[in-house]
Amino acid sequence: MGIFTEAQAKDILTKVVAMSKADECTAQLTGQIQGNVRFALNNVSTAGLTDDTDLQVQVAYGKRVGIATINQFDDASLERVVRRAEELAKLAPENPEFMPAVDKQVYKTSPTFSEATAAITPVYRAKVAAASITACKAQNLIAAGFLEDGQSFVAFANSKGNFGYQRSTVLDYTCTVRTQDGRGSGWVGTDTQDATRFKVEDDIQIAMRKASASSEARALEPGKYTVILEPMAAAGLIGFMFNFFGAREADEGRSFLSKAGGGNKIGQQVFGPQVNFYTDPWDPVAPSLPWDEEGVPRKRMDLVKDGKVVALDYSRYWAQKQGKAPVGQMGNILMTGGTKSTAELVRSTQRGVLVTRTWYIRMVDPQTVLLTGLTRDGTFYIENGQIKYPIKNFRFNESPVIMLNNVEELGKPVRVPPDEVSMNIMVPPMKLRDFTFTSLSDAV
C-alpha cells in the first residue's frame, strides 16, 4: 500500500470523520516505504525493505479520549476502528489537559519531497554500498556503513473541517572507515530529502582521508582548549540542548531556561551576541512539515536573536494556560553563521583542537545542560593555521550554553544527520574558546 495520493487519503479520512458519533474526531493516515543496506568489514551484511500504512483515529466525548489504529481501509474496517476508538473513549478517565481539535487551517506546502529520492531502488542502494567498499579496499581501508532512504506521507482531517496532506522523502548515509591496523578511524554522514545532493564518491573520500590522517595519534593533556567543532560535532551538543526548549518546563522551574524567582528566560541574553537560531518549515535545505504535532501551522520564527532567547515551544494547552496565542512548535533548528569553511577556520587559528564528530552525548546536569561525550573519528591539533598531527580522543564535559557564550567565529551552516534531536538541523562549523576536555580516551 505505502503511499496514498491526496485524493485517496482525503476520501478515506472524510469517511472516517463522518462515521464518528463522538463529540469530535481526528483521523490521521501515515504511510512509508523504506529501504536500507548495511555493510561492515567491506561486505554487505544486510539489506531490507519495509512498507507500512496506518490509520489512527482519535475521538473525544467531553474530555474523555479514545484512540484506535488499523491498517485495512475497506468501509467495514473503517467503521470498526471508529467504533473501537469510541468505546475506548467512553472508558477513559477525563484528561484535565484535553484540548479540542484545531479549527480549519491553511497550510503552505514545504519542500520535503524529492522525486529522485522516492525513485531509489535496491540497485541504487547496492551501488552506494559497493562504491563505499571499493574505494576503501583500493586503499587498504575497511568500511562499515548504512544507507537508509524512504518516502512517506501524512494526511489528517478532523470534524472541524481541517485537512492536511504532504509527502516527504529522506536519505541518510553514514560510513565509518578504519585502517587495517585499527589505529585510524574516519566518518562521514549525509542527511537530505533530495538524493541528487548525495554523492557517495565524494563522501567516502572524506571518511577515508580522516581515517588515514588520524593514525599515530599523540596524547594531549586534557584541559580547556580553543576548538574548531565541525558541524556534526557542534550539532551533537546543540541538538541535545533544543530538546529542552519547552516553555512548560521553563515556567515550572525545571529547565535551564527557568528564571530565578519564577518564569522563563524569554528576552534574556542567554548566549553570546553572535548566536542566532530560527525555525523555518520552508527552508530549502532542511525543511519541516508546515504543521506541528498538534496540527498548528508553523511559521518562520526566531528562537534566539543576537544571543537573546526570543521564543520557546508552547503546546496548545500550555499556551492557553499562560494566555498566549498558539504558535506551531519548531520543526527544524537553523543556526546562522558566516561564509567560511572548516578549513578556513583552521587557517585563522594559532593553537587549537579540530573535532570531526562528538559521540555518546548524555545529560550530566539538566540545571546547566552540562553534557558529557567524546570526540571520535578524527581529532587533530592545530598550530599556526595548520593541522599539525592527530591527537587521541577526549572526553568533554561542557554545556552548549557556556560553549555558545565563548564563540570566536562561525563558518557556513550545513545540514547534518540529526543524531541527538528528532528535527532537521543546520549548524555551522565553529571556533570556540575554553572548551572543556576532562580526560583522554584510548579509543580509535
Next chain:
Amino acid sequence: MHRRDFLAFGAMGVGGIILPSMFGKVIAAEELNSAIDVAVKKALADAAMNAAKSAGASYCDVRVGRYLRQFVITRERNVENVVNTESSGVGIRVLADGAWGFAATNAMTTDAVAKAAQQAVAIAKANAPTQTAPVQLAPVKGVGEVSWRTPIAKNSMTVPIKDKVDLLMGVNAAAMDAGADFISSILFLVNEQKYFASTDGSYIDQDVHRIWAPMEVTAVDKKTGKFRVRDGLSAPMGLGFEYLDGRAADKTVGPNGIISYGMSYDMKEDAIAATKQAREKLTAKSVKPGKYDLVLDPNHLGLTIHETVGHPLELDRVLGYEANYAGTSFATMDKLKANFQYGSDKVNIVADKTQPGSLGAVAYDDEGVKTKKWDLIRNGKLVGYQATRDQAHIEGKSESDGCSYADSWSNVQFQRMANISLEPGKDKMSVADMISNVEDGIYILGRGSFSIDQQRYNAQFGGTLFYEIKNGKITQPLEDVAYQIRTPEFWAACSAICDSSDYRMFGSFFDGKGQPSQVSAVSHGSSTTRFDGINVINTARSLG
C-alpha cells in the same frame, strides 16, 4: 535504543495522537489476554520452511511473533495516556548458497509466509556472490514441540486498567502530599509471544513477560531557580505484576536508611522517600573533586557492568560488524587468547540467559538454542565472549552461547547481550561492614548519566543518590558527583564485594544496537561493590 526513537515514544501525533507505530497497532486491553493458537503457528512455520527448502535453502528458521505492550502514563494527579499496542507477523531467515537472507510479513496466511520465504531465499542468493566466506552454523539438535513461560505469579496484562491507574494515582498523591513539586510515574508492560521453528526440527513456543515502573520526582526552589530530580529505585524485571507487591522480605535497608529493592518494589514508599531526597539534593554539599573509594549499590553498578563488560564482550563488536553504529571493542581476540587481566582477582563475571526474574531469561534464544550460563571473566581474567550460532566457530567453540535476539518479528535476529552479572563475594560482608572500612569515600545509588567511548575504554557515570563516607561512617549527602574511569583500571580497583545476601538486579529496557536499530532488555546483577581510588569530578557549572 536510538535517541530519536526514544523521543518519538514520548511524542504526540497530529491532533494529540500518541504515535504507537514503533510498537505496533493500538488495541483494546482485553485483546492483551489472547494468544494465537499454537497449531496455527506451526502450520505457518511449516509452510515457510517447505517453501524455503523448495527454493533451495539449506537451513530455515521461522519466528511467528505477537508482541504486546501496555503503557499507563501519569503526571501529578492526571492520567496522561493509556495505550495498548500489538505487533504480529512472521520473520523468516534462510541460508542459501552459504549466505543469509531474511524477509518478513504481517500477513498471517500460509501463502504469504511461503512467498516471504521465497523472497528470503532470493535475497540470500543475491548476497552470496559478494560473501567473502560462507556462513558456518554451530550445530543445534532439534527439540521437537516444547513450550516455556516466564515464571510469573500475576499476568500484568490481565490486571484491570483501573487497578493500574489507581496504583499510580496513589503513588503520585503520596509524593505530592509529601511536598513534591512534580512527579511522573509510568507502567510499561511487555508480553512477547514468540514461536520459533527451524529445519533442525524445533517448534518452540515461548511466552515472555516483563515489567517496568519508572518514576521521577522533582523538587524546585523557585527563589534560586535550582531544581533536582530523584528517579525511582526500581529496576525493570522479567516478572509479572507481583513485582509491585512491595514485599518486605525483598527490601534492603542501607546504613543510612535508604531502602533498596530486590525482586519486589514498593512504589509508594519509594515515591515518599524520593520526595524527601529530591528536596535534600537542593542543599546537599557539592563534591570536592579528587580520588575516592567508591561503594556502588547494585542498582547503580548494573549500568557500569553493562557498558564496561557487557558491550565490549559482544563478539560482533569485537569483530567490527558494529563499527558504524554501536562501535567496536578494546577487548580484541588476542586479549581473549592471552586471558587478559580485565580486573582484580575478586572479579568474576558471568553471562546468564536463565536467571529467574531477569529481563533476558528465556528457555531458548531466537535461534532455537537452549539457553545457559557461562563465564566471561574468571578471577579477573578474560575467558569468554557472547556469540551466536554463526559466530561460535570464530571463537573456536562448537556451540552457540544462546544469545540471539530480535526485538520484532520484522527484524532479523542477531547477537544481543545476555544478562551480565558480577558474582557476589565469597566471604560474609554486609554494606555496613564494607562502609565501616572506608576512610574517604562516596556511596552511590541509582542510575545517572552514562557515557562511554566506542571501544569501551573511557567511561563517565553519574548516579541518583550520593553520600559522603568519612572514617567508616556516612556523614552527609553530596551532589554534582560523576566518576571517570578507564575500564581495565576500574575493574582492577575492585577491592571488596558484599556477599550474596545483598545481591540484586539492575535492568535496562532499551539497549540499542544494529542498523536499523533494535532494542533489547537485559538485567545485571551484583552485590554492593567497592572500588578504590577512583577519579571523581565536580559537575556543577554556573550559567551566570
